[in-house]
Amino acid sequence: MTERKTVFHIGYPKAGSTTLQKHLFNEHSEINNLGIFPTQSIGRISGHRDNDCEYLKNPRLRRMYDDMVMIEGIQYDNRRMSEFFNKYIRELVASSEVNVFSNERFTSVFFAHDDLRDKARRIQEIAPDAKILIVIRNQFDLIKSQYRDHPMDPRSFAIGKPVSIDEWIRIARDSNAVHFLESLQYHNVIHHYKQTFGNDRVEILLLEELAQDTFTFSKRLAHFIEVDQDEVHSCLVNKKENEGVSQVYNEFRRIRQRLIRIFDLPESLPKSVQPIIRSTNRRVENYLSSSGNKERYTIADDIKGWLEDYYTNCNLQLDELYNLPVRKYGYPIVNNNKCYV
Numbered sequence: 536m537t538e539r540k541t542v543f544h545i546g547y548p549k550a551g552s553t554t555l556q557k558h559l560f561n562e563h564s565e566i567n568n569l570g571i572f573p574t575q576s577i578g579r580i581s582g583h584r585d586n587d588c589e590y591l592k593n594p595r596l597r598r599m600y601d602d603m604v605m606i607e608g609i610q611y612d613n614r615r616m617s618e619f620f621n622k623y624i625r626e627l628v629a630s631s632e633v634n635v636f637s638n639e640r641f642t643s644v645f646f647a648h649d650d651l652r653d654k655a656r657r658i659q660e661i662a663p664d665a666k667i668l669i670v671i672r673n674q675f676d677l678i679k680s681q682y683r684d685h686p687m688d689p690r691s692f693a694i695g696k697p698v699s700i701d702e703w704i705r706i707a708r709d710s711n712a713v714h715f716l717e718s719l720q721y722h723n724v725i726h727h728y729k730q731t732f733g734n735d736r737v738e739i740l741l742l743e744e745l746a747q748d749t750f751t752f753s754k755r756l757a758h759f760i761e762v763d764q765d766e767v768h769s770c771l772v773n774k775k776e777n778e779g780v781s782q783v784y785n786e787f788r789r790i791r792q793r794l795i796r797i798f799d800l801p802e803s804l805p806k807s808v809q810p811i812i813r814s815t816n817r818r819v820e821n822y823l824s825s826s827g828n829k830e831r832y833t834i835a836d837d838i839k840g841w842l843e844d845y846y847t848n849c850n851l852q853l854d855e856l857y858n859l860p861v862r863k864y865g866y867p868i869v870n871n872n873k874c875y876v
Contacts (some may be wrong), residue, residue, distance in 0.1 A: 540632070541644075541665040542760045543658050544570060546639030547719075549680040550672040550742045558807040560635045561588055562770050568771040570601060570637025574778075595623040603641040603657050604647045607690060613660055620661045628713075633649050633760050636662075642669070642724065644714045645685070645692070652727055659731050666760065667728050671853075672742040674719045674846050675839070678704065679832045681715070688725035689713050700832045704842070716845065723851040739857055743864040745771065843867040 544560070546552055552575045558805065560568045572588040590596055602616060627710065628634045641645040641654045648654060672680075682703050688695025689707050707713045718724070721739075728737045738759040744752040749772050757764035834842070846867040853859045853866070862868065 540630070540634055541628070542635045542668055543641070543655075543662065543665045543671075544635060544637035544639075544668040546642035546669070547659075547671055547677065548639040548643045548645075549677050549684075550670045551745050552639040552641070552670070552774060553741070553770070554774050555670070556637050557583060557585075557776055558769060558774040559756075560637055561585055563762055563766055565632055565766070567627075567632040567634045567761075568637075569596065569624075569627055570635055571597075589627060593627070595619075596627065599624055600638050600848055601642075604638055604643070604654060604703075606773045607648045608650070611653075611657070616657070617661055626660075633762055634814045636665075642718065644679070646716045647687075649714050649718075651724055655728055655731050663732075664780070665732065667732050668756070668759065668865055669725060669728070669738070670740045670745070672722050672798070673864055673869060674842065674862075675851075675865070677719060678716075678842075679834075682832065683830055689715060701835045701838050704834070704838050716740070716842075719763065719846070720849045722849040722856075725857075728752075739768065739853070739859060741859060741861070741864060743762070743859075746775075749862075770833070805875070843869045 544555065549810045555568050556568075556572060558770070560566055560570050561572060569589055572585060572590045574584055574591070584591075584740050588590065590600075599616075599620065602611070602619075623800050642651060644651070658667075677701065682700050684701065685702070687697055689703055690710055690712055704716070725737060725739055738755070740752060741753060744755075750768060753768035753771055758766040765778070849870040850866045850868050852860045853861050
């Protein structure tokens with residue numbers, strides 16, 4: 536694989552990934568898009584679908600991502616993945632364009648293998664000279680967005696009971712099985728990737744700049760992956776995907792969860808009826824998810840104080856080592872004049 540021409544965009548989830556994947560990586564004339572192409576989401580995304588996108592037409596590319604981000608620990612075979620990559624994926628890599636691989640689940644602990652260091656090693660094993668693009672987001676906002684999508688007990692979204700956002704954070708904080716808050720210690724993740732790939736091969740961008748200063752975001756991204764800056768800006772300006780889940784849809788899901796999955800299909804139903812019920816359920820969910828405003832949340836002062844304390848050192852490192860404007864965008868940093876019990 537050509538060194539300078541390969542970029543892995545690894546997330547974060549809830550940090551503009553769908554916007555980048557659909558509007559930049561798939562549209563920029565100098566990019567060979569080998570990243571995922573989202574076609575559905577819990578949140579509201581546009582109906583735009585490019586069936587010529589490599590990810591949608593190539594089951595082997597989809598399998599590569601599934602294996603790399605989903606298979607846990609010892610079940611993942613490094614040698615087999617390297618052989619699979621060399622046999623089926625390397626031929627997709629273009630020599631005259633920047634090849635961008637993109638999947639936010641490389642930095643996700645939900646619906647994915649939760650060892651972020653292990654997933655970094657997996658990338659390194661198949662693309663040791665790749666550049667790594669990381670987009671981060673104010674931890675307060677990312678936590679709220681993640682909760683909005685799944686306001687159930689974070690130890691098990693599928694069967695967990697609905698909980699308040701404060702209880703959700705407490706469970707994530709106190710449970711040894713949930714590593715979500717830990718995964719948002721951005722500096723630790725960045726440091727590991729810099730150790731693995733090299734200081735100059737890792738770039739960190741802020742979602743807030745994409746939203747509020749698209750020119751600066753585009754300039755930094757274009758310089759890092761070595762493509763035309765004006766075209767990056769044109770692809771991204773005024774683009775936004777994956778709007779948050781609506782308040783009415785979340786209330787529907789809470790009721791459904793409390794009713795012990797009453798909307799699920801009983802095994803006793805005739806198979807001929809099941810597709811009709813599934814289709815109806817999907818239509819109801821799609822309608823409700825796009826109806827009305829998204830739900831807003833306020834984190835209690837004691838929980839907010841704990842989060843500020845927990846993320847302060849990490850965010851100070853982002854400020855001091857990488858000159859990222861985290862203070863400007865309100866990232867959690869303890870104010871020494873405040874004291875939380």
